[in-house]
Amino acid sequence: MKLQIKNICVTFEQKRILENLCMDVQDGEFVALIGPSGCGKSTLLNILAGVLTPESGEVFVDGTPVHGVSSRFAYMPQNDLLLPWKTILDNVTLYGRLHGQKKQAQEAALKEFPVFGLQGYEHAYPDELSGGMRQRAAFLRTALCSADIMLLDEPFGALDVITRNEMQDWLLRLRAELGRTTLLVTHDIDEALYLADRIVVLGGRPASVTREIDLTGVQKSRDWLYEQSDLRKEIHRILRNEIDH
Ligand SMILES: Nc1ncnc2c1ncn2[C@@H]1O[C@H](COP(=O)(O)OP(=O)(O)OP(=O)(O)O)[C@@H](O)[C@H]1O
Numbered sequence: 668m669k670l671q672i673k674n675i676c677v678t679f680e681q682k683r684i685l686e687n688l689c690m691d692v693q694d695g696e697f698v699a700l701i702g703p704s705g706c707g708k709s710t711l712l713n714i715l716a717g718v719l720t721p722e723s724g725e726v727f728v729d730g731t732p733v734h735g736v737s738s739r740f741a742y743m744p745q746n747d748l749l750l751p752w753k754t755i756l757d758n759v760t761l762y763g764r765l766h767g768q769k770k771q772a773q774e775a776a777l778k779e780f781p782v783f784g785l786q787g788y789e790h791a792y793p794d795e796l797s798g799g800m801r802q803r804a805a806f807l808r809t810a811l812c813s814a815d816i817m818l819l820d821e822p823f824g825a826l827d828v829i830t831r832n833e834m835q836d837w838l839l840r841l842r843a844e845l846g847r848t849t850l851l852v853t854h855d856i857d858e859a860l861y862l863a864d865r866i867v868v869l870g871g872r873p874a875s876v877t878r879e880i881d882l883t884g885v886q887k888s889r890d891w892l893y894e895q896s897d898l899r900k901e902i903h904r905i906l907r908n909e910i911d912h
Pocket residue numbers: 679680684702703704705706707708709710711
């Protein structure tokens with residue numbers, strides 16, 4: 668087991684948000700976390716990233732308890748912004764440079780520029796790139812962290828539908844190459860179906876895991892996705908019911 672989340676409870680302003688939340692993620696697994704708006708998905712990622720301490724509960728990576736900020740997690744928060752006054756190369760190597768490893772970080776980044784569709788833009792500034800390219804650059808910055816678990820909070824949320832679909836196709840191709848355990852928060856049911864090995868649906872107030880959909884081993888394609896109306900309806904129903912409560 669790569670990641671174990673055990674009995675996490677969170678209360679904000681006397682309101683219980685997460686109640687005994689438990690979930691496991693296997694090594695190399697890509698899990699999509701979906702749930703009604705405000706149910707606590709970002710809160711869970713903030714706990715894993717160590718920027719928020721839960722009231723109770725524990726997080727284990729490879730069986731070892733993790734407390735506070737840990738180098739085991741690479742976190743791409745919602746609206747992960749590039750610094751407009753820095754080049755793309757400087758932006759994506761930010762963490763390496765902060766740790767005094769500028770040269771190694773640049774070497775590692777330059778190797779990935781073609782993979783991330785950014786070749787030729789190393790010395791460009793963020794406003795010279797399209798929205799999709801900026802998002803790939805922010806993603807590359809996260810992927811370059813030498814952490815073994817990636818936490819992605821709505822990485823394509825700000826993109827138009829066409830660019831978003833292109834980014835999903837690109838991430839599906841890249842997934843095997845990255846080989847990284849990933850927890851993706853998304854509002855987009857199709858994105859979850861298309862990208863994930865497993866979908867975890869959070870529901871209820873306070874939130875806990877209400878449904879898990881195992882898609883391990885499914886050969887994903889857009890044609891496969893278009894045929895998933897039953898699963899799509901089921902997830903919609905769960906989300907709608909939870910919202911109505
Ligand atoms: N620091 C905080 N102080 C008080 N309340 C908070 C805090 N952070 C989050 N909340 C509340 O906790 C609830 C869960 O927030 P969270 O952002 O985790 O939900 P979410 O599922 O990620 O939402 P969305 O899908 O809209 O991004 C919301 O009601 C939010 O207003």
